[in-house]
Amino acid sequence: xxxxxxxxxxxxxxxxxxxxxxxxxxxxxxxxxxxxxxxxxxxxxxxxxxxxxxxxxxxxxxxxxxxxxxxxxxxxxxxxxxxxxxxxxxxxxxxxxxxxxxxxxxxxxxxxxxxxxxxxxxxxxxxxxxxxxxxxxxxxxxxxxxxxxxxxxxxxxxxxxxxxxxxxxxxxxxxxxxxxxxxxxxxxxxxxxxxxxxxxxxxxxxxxxxxxxxxxxxxxxxxxxxxxxxxxxxxxxxxxxxxxxxxxxxxxxxxxxxxxxxxxxxxxxxxxxxxxxxxxxxxxxxxxxxxxxxxxxxxxxxxxxxxxxxxxxxxxxxxxxxxxxxxxxxxxxxxxxxxxxxxxxxxxxxxxxxxxxxxxxxxxxxxxxxxxxxxxxxxxxxxxxxxxxxxxxxxxxxxxxxxxxxxxxxxxxxxxxxxxxxxxxxxxxxxxxxx
Numbered sequence: 001x002x003x004x005x006x007x008x009x010x011x012x013x014x015x016x017x018x019x020x021x022x023x024x025x026x027x028x029x030x031x032x033x034x035x036x037x038x039x040x041x042x043x044x045x046x047x048x049x050x051x052x053x054x055x056x057x058x059x060x061x062x063x064x065x066x067x068x069x070x071x072x073x074x075x076x077x078x079x080x081x082x083x084x085x086x087x088x089x090x091x092x093x094x095x096x097x098x099x100x101x102x103x104x105x106x107x108x109x110x111x112x113x114x115x116x117x118x119x120x121x122x123x124x125x126x127x128x129x130x131x132x133x134x135x136x137x138x139x140x141x142x143x144x145x146x147x148x149x150x151x152x153x154x155x156x157x158x159x160x161x162x163x164x165x166x167x168x169x170x171x172x173x174x175x176x177x178x179x180x181x182x183x184x185x186x187x188x189x190x191x192x193x194x195x196x197x198x199x200x201x202x203x204x205x206x207x208x209x210x211x212x213x214x215x216x217x218x219x220x221x222x223x224x225x226x227x228x229x230x231x232x233x234x235x236x237x238x239x240x241x242x243x244x245x246x247x248x249x250x251x252x253x254x255x256x257x258x259x260x261x262x263x264x265x266x267x268x269x270x271x272x273x274x275x276x277x278x279x280x281x282x283x284x285x286x287x288x289x290x291x292x293x294x295x296x297x298x299x300x301x302x303x304x305x306x307x308x309x310x311x312x313x314x315x316x317x318x319x320x321x322x323x324x325x326x327x328x329x330x331x332x333x334x335x336x337x338x339x340x341x342x343x344x345x346x347x348x349x350x351x352x353x354x355x356x357x358x359x360x361x362x363x364x365x366x367x368x369x370x371x372x373x374x375x376x377x378x379x380x381x382x383x384x385x386x387x388x389x390x391x392x393x394x395x396x397x398x399x400x401x402x403x404x405x406x407x408x409x410x411x412x413x414x415x416x417x418x419x420x421x422x423x424x425x426x427x428x429x430x431x432x433x434x435x
């Protein structure tokens with residue numbers, strides 16, 4: 001039998017949800033027009049005024065917001081309230097030194113905590129559970145989101161952050177963790193480590209909430225079998241709030257979008273046309289009640305399908321599929337957004353040519369990032385010590401930019417295959433986006 005954190009909202013009629021969204025959207029559009037100069041300018045350029053938006057049927061009249069807009073407006077250009085009303089920021093890694101910084105009022109954090117509490121309850125968690133949060137903390141939203149959701153639910157919360165596997169397992173066994181929150185690849189690694197240490201019989205886990213990176217159904221089944229749990233997906237992005245934008249229920253056929261906080265669309269990525277439910281397109285979100293960072297029609301670049309078919313769990317929120325791919329060249333490696341432009345910036349700053357190849361693999365359910373980099377004829381040398389020194393310098397510079405380790409292999413000039421068309425920079429061997 002399904003459980004709900006907010007039953008009146010999560011099982012509300014579609015008519016009620018629509019009326020709530022109508023009211024919130026109209027208010028939010030007026031709020032951003034009056035408080036965010038960026039949006040006032042965009043609306044004026046499009047010939048749109050707040051009076052033109054009377055319901056969610058008018059959403060298509062509003063201009064899109066893109067990742068480039070967020071970078072261009074860094075750091076304060078999209079603030080929807082005075083800075084002194086904000087109590088926290090979260091941030092993504094920067095692509096060329098320009099990060100995306102999202103601001104939060106206390107009310108925004110409360111809404112985010114509620115969204116994550118709903119995800120936990122949908123996974124079977126209660127106030128009696130011990131929730132081990134093994135997502136990264138700090139500027140990354142993963143740890144903060146599930147930590148807040150667990151507090152909201154009233155569960156005992158272990159804010160472990162990522163890494164230090166010995167300590168993770170010690171607390172898991174000593175404190176009897178029942179719900180694990182982390183990336184799916186780290187869940188796999190934890191499972192293997194638990195077996196290696198011979199403590200599988202001491203583990204009390206019943207459920208896991210895994211997100212921040214793509215994962216297949218095969219990986220889900222493997223995690224469930226190894227840990228003896230039910231594994232649930234969760235979706236979010238820093239720009240919108242973080243994890244908890246959408247969450248999986250017991251049916252595990254898609255993730256319910258928290259529609260009282262986020263208006264979701266799927267569009268044709270080329271034309272911008274809104275597509276009907278059931279068609280694959282780019283996911284677009286509008287924050288209809290956030291105050292500090294209220295994005296309007298934000299293009300995520302994730303390809304998804306929406307469905308409003310009745311769900312056996314009783315929730316009436318629209319469902320989104322797992323992301324089925326991307327419309328840009330962003331990679332998600334170990335839960336971190338990686339753009340080729342970030343890597344290219346490091347290479348160019350170090351004097352290397354723009355001839356490189358990014359290879360991503362998944363070994364033992366852990367992502368591996370390798371970079372092949374051509375040297376110039378002047379750089380090339382048979383001196384092993386010189387090559388090792390250069391590779392070490394690049395590894396350190398890339399870690400500073402990306403936040404994760406990347407293996408670097410320097411190769412001779414003209415080694416990487418040239419293309420007459422668009423250069424093939426990325427070779428992703430993980431096969432993550434199975435239909």
